[in-house]
Amino acid sequence: MTDLAWIDAALTSARPQAIGALLRYFRDLDTAEEAYQEACLRALKSWPQKGPPRDAASWLIMVGRNAALDGVRRKSRLTELPPEDAISDVEDVETPMADRLDGAHYRDDILRLMFICCHPELPATQQIALALRIVSGLSVKQIARAFLVGEAAMEQRITRAKARIAKAETPFETPGAVERSERIAAVAAMVYLVFNEGYSAGFAEAEARAPLAEEAIRLGRLLLRLFQTEPEIMGLTALMLLQHSRAKARFDADGAIVLLEDQDRGLWNRDMIGEGLALIDKAIRHRRPGAYQVQAAIAATHARAARPQDTDWAQIDALYASLELMEPSPVVTLNRAVAVSKARGPAEALAMIEPLAEALGGYFYFYGARGAFLLQLGRKAEAREAFGRAIALANTAAEAGHIRQQIDRLTADAAAR
Amino acid sequence: MLYAILCYNSEEVVFSWTKEEDAQVMENLAGVQARWAASGKLGPSARLMPTTAATTLRKGDTPLVIDGPFAETKEQLLGFYLVDCEDLEEVLTFCKELGAVNPGGAYEIRPLHYFSNGSLPADHVAAPERVTA
Numbered sequence: 001m002t003d004l005a006w007i008d009a010a011l012t013s014a015r016p017q018a019i020g021a022l023l024r025y026f027r028d029l030d031t032a033e034e035a036y037q038e039a040c041l042r043a044l045k046s047w048p049q050k051g052p053p054r055d056a057a058s059w060l061i062m063v064g065r066n067a068a069l070d071g072v073r074r075k076s077r078l079t080e081l082p083p084e085d086a087i088s089d090v091e092d093v094e095t096p097m098a099d100r101l102d103g104a105h106y107r108d109d110i111l112r113l114m115f116i117c118c119h120p121e122l123p124a125t126q127q128i129a130l131a132l133r134i135v136s137g138l139s140v141k142q143i144a145r146a147f148l149v150g151e152a153a154m155e156q157r158i159t160r161a162k163a164r165i166a167k168a169e170t171p172f173e174t175p176g177a178v179e180r181s182e183r184i185a186a187v188a189a190m191v192y193l194v195f196n197e198g199y200s201a202g203f204a205e206a207e208a209r210a211p212l213a214e215e216a217i218r219l220g221r222l223l224l225r226l227f228q229t230e231p232e233i234m235g236l237t238a239l240m241l242l243q244h245s246r247a248k249a250r251f252d253a254d255g256a257i258v259l260l261e262d263q264d265r266g267l268w269n270r271d272m273i274g275e276g277l278a279l280i281d282k283a284i285r286h287r288r289p290g291a292y293q294v295q296a297a298i299a300a301t302h303a304r305a306a307r308p309q310d311t312d313w314a315q316i317d318a319l320y321a322s323l324e325l326m327e328p329s330p331v332v333t334l335n336r337a338v339a340v341s342k343a344r345g346p347a348e349a350l351a352m353i354e355p356l357a358e359a360l361g362g363y364f365y366f367y368g369a370r371g372a373f374l375l376q377l378g379r380k381a382e383a384r385e386a387f388g389r390a391i392a393l394a395n396t397a398a399e400a401g402h403i404r405q406q407i408d409r410l411t412a413d414a415a416a417r
Numbered sequence: 418m419l420y421a422i423l424c425y426n427s428e429e430v431v432f433s434w435t436k437e438e439d440a441q442v443m444e445n446l447a448g449v450q451a452r453w454a455a456s457g458k459l460g461p462s463a464r465l466m467p468t469t470a471a472t473t474l475r476k477g478d479t480p481l482v483i484d485g486p487f488a489e490t491k492e493q494l495l496g497f498y499l500v501d502c503e504d505l506e507e508v509l510t511f512c513k514e515l516g517a518v519n520p521g522g523a524y525e526i527r528p529l530h531y532f533s534n535g536s537l538p539a540d541h542v543a544a545p546e547r548v549t550a
Binding site: 005006009010012013014214218221222224225228229237271274275278279281282285 | 430433504
């Protein structure tokens with residue numbers, strides 16, 4: 001790898017800690033970001049000559065802090081500028097810094113930085129855009145590309161979101177245990193939003209959006225390093241890894257969606273599966289189950305099956321049953337019904353989703369599943385009607401195409417008879 | 418003489434590499450490894466999963482299982498095992514048995530991403546004097 005690529009990776013990985021600390025110091029996001037930018041510029045000048053510092057984040061925090069203080073002095077014209085090399089000399093900077101930076105702060109610094117992006121008044125898309133800009137340091141251009149909007153529109157969206165959190169009260173005191181765990185939960189939900197923004201994309205957008213899923217996994221690992229004993233963070237990271245492991249198998253050459261049971265399991269990423277399974281293994285030992293862990297366990301049950309027919313559907317049924325207790329929702333019940341149809345047959349599955357008709361009347365997957373259960377029961381006319389409604393509700397061409405295939409098969413059956 | 422080579426780097430940096438950068442490094446490494454394997458000098462090599470997947474067992478009368486990597490600095494790395502186990506529970510059972518007959522210190526358990534057996538003969542003795550003994 002070239003020097004520049006190495007420095008780039010070092011800056012990326014130090015970013016959350018550096019901006020988090022600068023935010024604590026200046027209590028203003030714009031100042032913190034500008035200070036970090038300035039520190040990065042100096043790093044690009046200094047590191048190739050002097051070699052990288054032992055602790056990149058501490059270097060950036062110290063240099064950024066001094067640079068921002070200079071800026072303040074310059075504006076107020078109170079004092080003369082200190083000589084440039086007083087701040088950019090690595091040796092000078094690093095020794096006293098180790099004493100001055102309180103290591104215990106940095107967990108909460110990063111958590112706070114992530115937490116301000118989860119402001120409840122911000123719509124999900126703005127939370128995601130803000131987190132990608134502030135925490136991950138993606139450029140506005142990169143984010144705009146992932147969201148398939150113009151750069152100017154995204155710039156405006158981020159500026160608006162920033163203005164909103166600037167007005168909100170940012171909590172700077174060190175959080176208590178309860179508050180900290182609330183923040184962790186909010187941040188976990190935001191990270192999963194980022195992941196889903198990347199993961200739920202259709203084929204056409206998949207390539208542009210894949211980096212979001214990868215960034216979310218990186219944020220999950222970061223959270224896990226900060227809070228090593230949180231089983232739900234293990235579960236969240238495992239869930240994202242296990243879902244993303246199937247990325248290459250999810251679309252066929254024409255961009256049509258490939259259902260889990262039809263996917264080429266040879267295309268699944270074994271590294272991600274291995275890491276996901278290891279994390280679930282760790283989480284289970286805590287015996288503090290949660291929604292992310294259960295969803296990860298469901299994904300793991302799929303990942304463990306070498307062939308679709310090896311899938312332990314009874315286990316998946318049981319896992320969805322516990323998810324229904326933790327987070328009751330018609331969508332969870334619908335998913336459980338799919339497992340039930342495999343484990344106990346389509347009649348039970350159909351009975352399970354009948355009461356959901358009202359809640360899920362506008363939901364593509366509801367009619368898709370209903371049609372499939374009816375078809376398995378040989379109730380073809382009703383199946384055709386359900387599939388027809390599914391197509392009308394499809395969100396993407398791939399979804400509609402998949403259902404149309406089922407209808408075509410029904411039509412071909414009828415014609416053959 | 419057999420030597421173990423332990424690889425250190427900042428995992429935050431390494432896991433910030435893009436897929437392409439990571440693949441490039443792995444490809445370059447494979448090139449070097451292939452030459453040394455061909456000369457019969459390369460034994461097993463492995464790539465560990467990130468420390469977020471690590472678990473540590475602190476030995477003692479009641480062994481303590483801790484999430485995360487081994488973080489103390491007053492103990493030194495003295496050896497390692499490679500085991501093929503069903504799950505973390507089984508590895509911990511093995512570690513507890515080892516710890517019961519070899520007290521003190523800790524075991525850090527790290528799942529592997531990648532493993533290659535290399536090209537060393539199956540029974541290789543480390544110290545040459547043992548060959549003549």
